Amino acid sequence: MDEFLRKRKEELQRSGYKPTYLEVDEFAIHKGHSYASCVMDLETGEILWVGKGVAWRISESSSRSMTWNV
Numbered sequence: 001m002d003e004f005l006r007k008r009k010e011e012l013q014r015s016g017y018k019p020t021y022l023e024v025d026e027f028a029i030h031k032g033h034s035y036a037s038c039v040m041d042l043e044t045g046e047i048l049w050v051g052k053g054v055a056w057r058i059s060e061s062s063s064r065s066m067t068w069n070v
Contacts (some may be wrong), residue, residue: 012046019048 019041026037029052039049 019043019046022048 021042023040023042024037025040026035028034029036034052036050036052038047040047
C-alpha cells in the first residue's frame, strides 16, 4: 500500500496536480478511543493524506508533510 501511495503521489506531482478544494475529516477507530484524520480533494475524491490523531492536534505537523513542492 505504501508503495502504491508513493507512486501515486509522484504521478500527481509530475502532472502538475494542485487541488482547489480540500476537505479534512476525522473519524473514530476502535469504538471511539482512537482517532484518525483524512485530507481529500473534493473535486476528484482523491485521498491526499491520512494520519492517526485528531485533526486540530496534527494539522501543523501534517501540513508540512503534505507539501507537494510542485
